[in-house]
Amino acid sequence: MATLSEPLVAEEQAVHESPGARAWRRLVKRKSAVLGLVVIVLLVLVAVLAPLIAPFDPAQQGWTSIRKPPSLQHWFGTDESGRDLFSRVIYGARASLMAGVVSVSIALGLGVPIGLLAGYGGRWVDALIGRITDAMLACPFLILAIALAAFLGPSLQNAMIAIGLTTTPIFVRLTRGQVMAVKVEDYVEAARAVGNPPVRIAVRHILPNILPALIVQATISIATAIIAEASLSFLGLGQQPPAPSWGSMLNTAQRFLSNAVWMAIFPGVAIFLAVLSFNLLGDGLRDALDPKER
Amino acid sequence: MLRFLGKRLLQLIPTLFFVSVIIFGLQQLLPGDPALAMAGEERDPVVLEQIRRQYRLDQPFYVQYLYWVGGVLTGNLGESMRLKEPVLTLVGQKLPVTLQLALMAIVFSLVIGVTAGVISAVKRGTALDYGVNLVALWGISTPNFWLGIMLILLFAVHLGWLPASGYVSLLEDPWLSLQTTILPAFVLGNSFAAVLMRHTRSAMLQAMTSDYVRTARAKGLAERRVVMKHALRNALTPVVTLGALELGTLLSGAVLTEQVFSIPGFGKLIVDSVFNRDYAVVQGVTLITATTYILLNLLADVAYVLINPRLRS
Numbered sequence: 267m268a269t270l271s272e273p274l275v276a277e278e279q280a281v282h283e284s285p286g287a288r289a290w291r292r293l294v295k296r297k298s299a300v301l302g303l304v305v306i307v308l309l310v311l312v313a314v315l316a317p318l319i320a321p322f323d324p325a326q327q328g329w330t331s332i333r334k335p336p337s338l339q340h341w342f343g344t345d346e347s348g349r350d351l352f353s354r355v356i357y358g359a360r361a362s363l364m365a366g367v368v369s370v371s372i373a374l375g376l377g378v379p380i381g382l383l384a385g386y387g388g389r390w391v392d393a394l395i396g397r398i399t400d401a402m403l404a405c406p407f408l409i410l411a412i413a414l415a416a417f418l419g420p421s422l423q424n425a426m427i428a429i430g431l432t433t434t435p436i437f438v439r440l441t442r443g444q445v446m447a448v449k450v451e452d453y454v455e456a457a458r459a460v461g462n463p464p465v466r467i468a469v470r471h472i473l474p475n476i477l478p479a480l481i482v483q484a485t486i487s488i489a490t491a492i493i494a495e496a497s498l499s500f501l502g503l504g505q506q507p508p509a510p511s512w513g514s515m516l517n518t519a520q521r522f523l524s525n526a527v528w529m530a531i532f533p534g535v536a537i538f539l540a541v542l543s544f545n546l547l548g549d550g551l552r553d554a555l556d557p558k559e560r
Numbered sequence: 561m562l563r564f565l566g567k568r569l570l571q572l573i574p575t576l577f578f579v580s581v582i583i584f585g586l587q588q589l590l591p592g593d594p595a596l597a598m599a600g601e602e603r604d605p606v607v608l609e610q611i612r613r614q615y616r617l618d619q620p621f622y623v624q625y626l627y628w629v630g631g632v633l634t635g636n637l638g639e640s641m642r643l644k645e646p647v648l649t650l651v652g653q654k655l656p657v658t659l660q661l662a663l664m665a666i667v668f669s670l671v672i673g674v675t676a677g678v679i680s681a682v683k684r685g686t687a688l689d690y691g692v693n694l695v696a697l698w699g700i701s702t703p704n705f706w707l708g709i710m711l712i713l714l715f716a717v718h719l720g721w722l723p724a725s726g727y728v729s730l731l732e733d734p735w736l737s738l739q740t741t742i743l744p745a746f747v748l749g750n751s752f753a754a755v756l757m758r759h760t761r762s763a764m765l766q767a768m769t770s771d772y773v774r775t776a777r778a779k780g781l782a783e784r785r786v787v788m789k790h791a792l793r794n795a796l797t798p799v800v801t802l803g804a805l806e807l808g809t810l811l812s813g814a815v816l817t818e819q820v821f822s823i824p825g826f827g828k829l830i831v832d833s834v835f836n837r838d839y840a841v842v843q844g845v846t847l848i849t850a851t852t853y854i855l856l857n858l859l860a861d862v863a864y865v866l867i868n869p870r871l872r873s
Contacts, residue, residue, distance in 0.1 A: 397574040397575055397577075397578050398578050400575045400578070401575050401576075401577075401578030401579040401581075401582055401850075402578075402582060404575060404579055404850045404851075404853045404854045404857070405579065405582065405583070405846060405849070405850040405853075406809060406811055406812030406849050406850070406853060407809075407812060408812040408813070408815055408816070409811070409812050409815060409830060409845070409846055409849055410846065412815065412830065412831070412834060413583075413586055413830075413834070413842050413843075413846050414586065414589070416834035416835075416837075416842065417586050417587070417589040417839075417842075418589055489701070493703050496703055496705075497703065497705065497816055500705050500816065500819075501815075501816070501819065501831055501834075502835070503834070516705065516706060516709065519709065520709055520820070523709065523712060523713050523717055523724075524717050527713060530706075530709050530710070530713065531710075534703070534706035534709070534710065537703050537706060538701055538702055538703070538706070541701040541702075541703070542697065542698075542701035545697060545700060545701050546697070
């Protein structure tokens with residue numbers, strides 16, 4: 267009897283669990299997504315606890331320890347000014363993660379309301395927003411980000427604004443598409459029939475239903491934003507020295523490739539790990555939140 | 561078909577209009593007086609006044625925009641303040657270099673991406689499939705400028721097989737040109753190969769379960785023929801259009817690759833212009849890249865309709 271009733275209990279639990287709990291249950295089944303999530307949590311901890319973890323001040327120069335290879339004292343070696351690379355990689359996580367989260371928040375904050383307006387605001391509003399979005403998407407992402415960062419002036423803050431603005435059309439288009447699909451559903455029609463104003467329908471009825479797609483895109487966009495920040499910093503348009511950033515560390519490392527290879531390896535591995543983990547989580551979330559799998 | 565083309569061409573007009581507004585609007589983001597930024601170290605009021613008059617900075621925004629668009633439409637994208645040459649001439653000099661890189665990158669990514677995608681789909685669920693997927697994930701997650709640095713380290717510094725940087729034109733010395741561009745082209749095509757692999761795999765998986773593949777198998781055709789002639793031919797349609805679209809993205813990726821390998825192309829031109837505050841070049845290059853992207857988008861749409869007989873009617 268027990269073997270017969272167990273699947274029934276599980277099925278009943280599945281019916282009663284919240285969408286969030288269901289998505290979580292599916293997500294933790296995917297080993298690669300869990301691995302991505304664990305690495306992200308570790309990176310966040312490293313960034314937050316940087317002053318406690320880093321053995322040295324990341325800006326502290328040491329003229330007697332210039333370009334020293336990895337050792338017990340300096341795990342990742344030292345750079346051209348004798349600064350401890352391990353400490354700089356740890357502090358660099360702050361710039362990269364902040365750039366990822368802040369720029370995607372800017373893109374979400376602008377893109378979602380504009381996308382809702384396009385999808386729900388009528389033909390002309392939709393056409394106008396659609397053409398502007400097309401125009402922004404036509405400008406290659408990095409070139410537009412470089413141009414924006416250049417006109418705003420080189421700094422981490424401006425790099426985040428530039429990446430956020432160039433990522434915005436992706437969220438406008440996604441939100442608009444999702445709204446178009448959802449707004450003909452019965453529950454939206456019902457909400458309209460009982461006299462709810464359009465803003466309330468958009469925020470209370472449509473937004474919660476398009477949230478899964480937005481979460482997946484946001485996760486993948488964080489990975490793209492981390493690469494974009496590293497790229498801008500590599501070009502000298504992001505985090506300014508002496509503040510540590512993985513991208514600018516790679517820029518410096520290029521000049522010492524033949525005699526200090528460690529300067530190029532560790533910041534690159536850090537970018538790769540951060541981007542890979544967000545991509546793994548994004549892929550896992552896409553599967554876990556896919557309504558077709560319910 | 562003509563009606564479809566006409567409709568798509570009409571849609572281009574508002575998109576190109578907004579592209580021009582966005583790119584021209586970038587100049588308005590300059591903090592403070594743009595004339596001061598353009599003058600650089602020069603603070604002479606007479607010079608500043610001359611710059612304001614020359615670039616019509618003393619006129620309202622829309623007047624400045626109309627003059628700029630008027631110039632663009634007649635082939636005048638302005639003049640580089642640094643190099644004292646028309647922007648169009650500079651673009652004409654640098655674009656062939658980047659196009660060579662981009663085309664080589666596309667060949668790389670098509671060969672690697674499509675082959676890996678087909679193998680992965682045919683060997684679905686095997687260790688080979690997982691391996692190919694892991695490599696694709698690696699390709700998507702690796703910043704191309706870091707990959708470039710690592711490859712320079714291996715092939716130029718340690719093995720000494722290839723030059724670390726520089727560029728030789730294909731017309732000047734084809735062999736040396738190939739040597740100077742092979743690494744940057746691989747770096748540029750790396751992430752695109754990964755994207756192509758994922759698209760090919762998913763299109764192939766869909767094609768392999770279709771009726772026409774089942775029929776081909778039922779006819780007793782060899783599996784290789786079923787895969788190559790029936791499944792791949794149909795699966796390649798979306799992959800081809802994606803390839804056309806990616807050329808625009810490759811132009812963007814070329815910015816970093818050219819910087820790492822010191823290649824004097826389109827990407828290096830924009831970075832050098834940014835650091836020298838050569839705004840006319842930044843605007844011109846961005847406009848040309850965006851227009852190229854839009855036209856490629858149109859070509860991809862037309863190609864898609866031409867390839868797919870169901871859409872032609």
